[in-house]
Amino acid sequence: MAERVGVYVCHCxxxxxxxxxxxxxxxxxxxxxxxxxxxxxxxxxxxxxGQAMIEEDIRKExxxxxxxxxxxxxxxEKTFRRAxxxxxxxxxxxxxxxxxxxxxxxxxxxxxxxxxxxxxxSAAVARxxxxxxxxxxxxxxxxxxxxxGGGIAGLQATLELADAGYPVVLVERSPxxxxxxxxxxxTFPTLDCSAxxxxxxxxxxxxxENVTLYSYAELEEVSGSVGAFKVRIRKRARSVREDLxxxxxxxxxxCPRKVVDNDFEVGLGYRKAIYMPFPxxxxxxxxxxxxxxxxxxxxKCRVCEKMCQPGAIDYDQQDEIIxxxxxxxxxxxxxxxxxxxKIPQYGYGRLANVFTNMEFERLCNAAGPTSGKIxxxxxxxxxxxxxxxxxxxxRDKNHNEHCSAVCxxxxxxxxxxxxxxxxxxVYSFYIDMRTNQKMYEEFYCRLLExxxxxxxxxxxxxxDAARMPGEEGKLIIQCEDTLLGRQRRIPVDMVILMGALEPxxxxxxxxxxxxxxxxxxxxxxxxxxxLDPVATMTDGVFVAGACQGAKDIPAAVAQGAxxxxxxxxxxxxxxxxIEPVVASIDEEGCSGCRICNNMCPYxxxxxxxxxxxxxxxxxxxxxxxxxxxxxxxGVITGSHFNxxxxxxxxxxxxxxxxxxxxxGAAAAV
Amino acid sequence: MKYAFYPGCSLxxxxxxxxxxxxxxxxxxxxxxxxxxxxxxxxxxxxxxQDELTACAVIARNLALVEPSMxxxxxxxxxxxxxxxxxxxxxxxHPDLGGKINEALAAGGLxxxxxxxxxxxxxxxxxTDVGEEAIKAKVVRPLTGLRVAPYxxxxxxxxxxxxxxxxxPVKMDELFRWLGAEVVDYPVKSHxxxxxxxxxxxxxxxxxxxxxxQSALEYDTDVIACLCPMCQLNMDAYQSRxxxxxxxxxxxxxxxxxxxxxxxxxxxxxxxxxxxEIVSAGPVIHAKLAAC
Ligand SMILES: Cc1cc2nc3c(=O)[nH]c(=O)nc-3n(C[C@H](O)[C@H](O)[C@H](O)COP(=O)(O)OP(=O)(O)OC[C@H]3O[C@@H](n4cnc5c(N)ncnc54)[C@H](O)[C@@H]3O)c2cc1C
Ligand code: SF4
Ligand code: SF4
Numbered sequence: 026m027a028e029r030v031g032v033y034v035c036h037c038x039x040x041x042x043x044x045x046x047x048x049x050x051x052x053x054x055x056x057x058x059x060x061x062x063x064x065x066x067x068x069x070x071x072x073x074x075g076q077a078m079i080e081e082d083i084r085k086e087x088x089x090x091x092x093x094x095x096x097x098x099x100x101x102e103k104t105f106r107r108a109x110x111x112x113x114x115x116x117x118x119x120x121x122x123x124x125x126x127x128x129x130x131x132x133x134x135x136x137x138x139x140x141x142x143x144x145x146x147s148a149a150v151a152r153x154x155x156x157x158x159x160x161x162x163x164x165x166x167x168x169x170x171x172x173x174g175g176g177i178a179g180l181q182a183t184l185e186l187a188d189a190g191y192p193v194v195l196v197e198r199s200p201x202x203x204x205x206x207x208x209x210x211x212t213f214p215t216l217d218c219s220a221x222x223x224x225x226x227x228x229x230x231x232x233x234e235n236v237t238l239y240s241y242a243e244l245e246e247v248s249g250s251v252g253a254f255k256v257r258i259r260k261r262a263r264s265v266r267e268d269l270x271x272x273x274x275x276x277x278x279x280c281p282r283k284v285v286d287n288d289f290e291v292g293l294g295y296r297k298a299i300y301m302p303f304p305x306x307x308x309x310x311x312x313x314x315x316x317x318x319x320x321x322x323x324x325k326c327r328v329c330e331k332m333c334q335p336g337a338i339d340y341d342q343q344d345e346i347i348x349x350x351x352x353x354x355x356x357x358x359x360x361x362x363x364x365x366x367k368i369p370q371y372g373y374g375r376l377a378n379v380f381t382n383m384e385f386e387r388l389c390n391a392a393g394p395t396s397g398k399i400x401x402x403x404x405x406x407x408x409x410x411x412x413x414x415x416x417x418x419x420r421d422k423n424h425n426e427h428c429s430a431v432c433x434x435x436x437x438x439x440x441x442x443x444x445x446x447x448x449x450x451v452y453s454f455y456i457d458m459r460t461n462q463k464m465y466e467e468f469y470c471r472l473l474e475x476x477x478x479x480x481x482x483x484x485x486x487x488x489d490a491a492r493m494p495g496e497e498g499k500l501i502i503q504c505e506d507t508l509l510g511r512q513r514r515i516p517v518d519m520v521i522l523m524g525a526l527e528p529x530x531x532x533x534x535x536x537x538x539x540x541x542x543x544x545x546x547x548x549x550x551x552x553x554x555x556l557d558p559v560a561t562m563t564d565g566v567f568v569a570g571a572c573q574g575a576k577d578i579p580a581a582v583a584q585g586a587x588x589x590x591x592x593x594x595x596x597x598x599x600x601x602x603i604e605p606v607v608a609s610i611d612e613e614g615c616s617g618c619r620i621c622n623n624m625c626p627y628x629x630x631x632x633x634x635x636x637x638x639x640x641x642x643x644x645x646x647x648x649x650x651x652x653x654x655x656x657x658x659g660v661i662t663g664s665h666f667n668x669x670x671x672x673x674x675x676x677x678x679x680x681x682x683x684x685x686x687x688x689g690a691a692a693a694v
Numbered sequence: 695m696k697y698a699f700y701p702g703c704s705l706x707x708x709x710x711x712x713x714x715x716x717x718x719x720x721x722x723x724x725x726x727x728x729x730x731x732x733x734x735x736x737x738x739x740x741x742x743x744q745d746e747l748t749a750c751a752v753i754a755r756n757l758a759l760v761e762p763s764m765x766x767x768x769x770x771x772x773x774x775x776x777x778x779x780x781x782x783x784x785x786x787x788h789p790d791l792g793g794k795i796n797e798a799l800a801a802g803g804l805x806x807x808x809x810x811x812x813x814x815x816x817x818x819x820x821x822t823d824v825g826e827e828a829i830k831a832k833v834v835r836p837l838t839g840l841r842v843a844p845y846x847x848x849x850x851x852x853x854x855x856x857x858x859x860x861x862x863p864v865k866m867d868e869l870f871r872w873l874g875a876e877v878v879d880y881p882v883k884s885h886x887x888x889x890x891x892x893x894x895x896x897x898x899x900x901x902x903x904x905x906x907x908q909s910a911l912e913y914d915t916d917v918i919a920c921l922c923p924m925c926q927l928n929m930d931a932y933q934s935r936x937x938x939x940x941x942x943x944x945x946x947x948x949x950x951x952x953x954x955x956x957x958x959x960x961x962x963x964x965x966x967x968x969x970x971e972i973v974s975a976g977p978v979i980h981a982k983l984a985a986c
Contacts, residue, residue, distance in 0.1 A: 486861075492908075
């Protein structure tokens, strides 16, 4: 019996109809494409009315297949599959055809766009007729969640889940959780003490009965899929046994080896070879920096071992590999600072009193290297004038096009701290003042009143080449004041560069492990930028905080909580449906050559030695098709993407070639 | 290593020291410079403001003269270099203009396809093509103790960004470090020397020159190294006039980078054009280099 296909062409408002003659396409399909029983166009197919139209046709017209020509299946495949199900049609007998992203949005002329839409619909109809009903597979959701990154976003997600009663594994790369927020003194716009609001969350997470923390650890490998991931974590050797260490710090105190701390103190302070990044570190367990330890480098010392009463020092400790099953993964790996040396005309690294924003955070911090005194690089002189340069490495085609979103506010915070602590003159050099969250503009106004100076213009150069009286011995900021419309030179004692927030150097690599992608700039790509900001294209993998884009603490916390809520929803439901699009092996034809076994990137093929055949483990298979192509006997089939379906699709797309050549398109191919 | 060579007019007279030293170091470093047969003036900066098409055609003629067997052209003068590079790009980016230029060239039986010749400044050739290893291997008289301030000016590093960092270039710094000199890292190394402004408004031009000399002095410079005849002329020949105008007493020799390079490679001073500069470099060089 011939299939009865329904074709539905969506206008998407004017998104598609503005470039494609949708009415004509619908009419054409009915008249020219074989087995099309119904063909309609409509303003918004995804609306309830549009869906109802499809459902009614399935029932009344007895449709056996449906083609929806609209937007990307990423957006609405689920919607239309559901509509088919509602009307009793197997959802896998519906095919979407993307005439928005693939046609109207990229085309420049109406006629060829309309023709291309016809080709794609013809292909979809040819294919859908050969599709087979499939049943989605149900998989139980492991209630344990993996959170990667223990900054404020990751901590929030961890605590939300743990408080709701679900087990969480938190993996943090550095020796302590806390992220960048642990380095700050005050937080804008309220100026509350960063440590006071952060450290309680850190210890709460550590002590929580539902949280397992692996610090100084990294995620090495992920396999499986939503609901049932398998993860491998490498816990690096601390050289200190966590089960014995009491955190007394005697080892640190007596360690004779002092090195510059380029991590937490951003080069402004020192730490010992055995160290905790900061006194409130969580866990309160030191780690030996083997590269700088006298024992590891020269085979002498072992002072810490002698000092440690509980005997926790373990020089032979090895990295530990931990394998776990988890249901969902939340990535909250944050950001890294732009290397300000990349703009050499700003003098960072060459002119002593040019500081980065993170250095300045440490200078302001009461627990920092200067005990919170704002002083020049000599460690004693208080500056009488300070320049704050915005957008260093941000909004700059040579480096990052994005706005880092937080530095205008951080600059205001710095201005306030300088005025409060020193009485120096403070100049902000900005392009645009971006203070667009709750209470932010008010904070800007406050600084205007406090007497901070604002000069609108990008800084051209920071130099110590004095030109005029009053410039000797100073750092001179050369810039165009775009409000005055003239060049200005402002001599100051200290400069703070507001370096950009950039994606982590290994963001792409980690994303690949978890099956998610990054934007051109390197931030993790969310499922939908507006409507689904914490989910990703891979089910069961979520993102939160600054790894998804530069953002402030309130936004990072909101995303951490949002990601946790999404995960909780899945855990509560208990099962997830996974796509039945998997490979299967016809055991009759399998010679047991095992070529496919090693090809599969997901280790989803096992070998049955007894019967000498290979078999696909459906729960692990992602339907990528690698084995299908690799099998020398050609006995592996990828459901929903079998040869017949793809052949038909190609034949369909060439419908006009067939008409022109007057013979079978298959022959032409 | 073989390059078509465009010396430019300055090197014939006022920058004769650049000319002899370029040829001398090229010989030692094994860089074969094949001078263009019948090259013409590049028109410097002025022609462009008069008539773009003529300015471009005059320059393109030199590109067209590069023998078909060669695909790289090098020029020691910053202005010539930029003009040649710019016209090659303009022709590629604006096929209309390229067509008109080729019509003009056709009158002389010539033709140029943009992109055929890669235009390189001599500094790139020495720094990047010859490279650190080969240069270090040939140093016989290291410039130990000599404080050299490399001066880049504008046209080699801007507006095109592919030669060096446009704001804070470093290639000459690296070269002098390979030669054993103490490199002066001073802040104005790529600021403008004023170019032809001396002919238009002396107070403006002299102020620009003063800033360069002032900064070099503050950073304890023995000698400034240039890569452009215009820059050299401005800082050297006008130095006493600058002193007069600002009541300063600058006395800083300004040489071509190839002169100092030649010295390190063991070329005799007399073959490097020493002594042609107005603020004499001899005393400081002899004092510093004899000491070690
Ligand atoms: C100078 C400055 C001042 C600021 N001041 C304020 C302020 O006053 N108020 C405000 O709201 N915002 C401020 N911000 C913004 C604030 O820093 C961010 O909003 C916040 O850090 C985002 O938190 P996060 O958890 O997403 O990332 P992060 O703080 O970067 O934390 C990420 C964590 O993940 C870990 N990690 C990274 N990669 C891995 C990996 N592969 N495996 C395991 N762990 C990993 C890191 O070690 C880190 O602990 C400021 C920013 C700057 C630059
Ligand atoms: S063994 Fe290493 S960490 Fe321990 S005290 Fe000596 S230098 Fe410090
Ligand atoms: S937040 Fe302000 S300083 Fe930061 S990049 Fe955006 S505009 Fe520039």
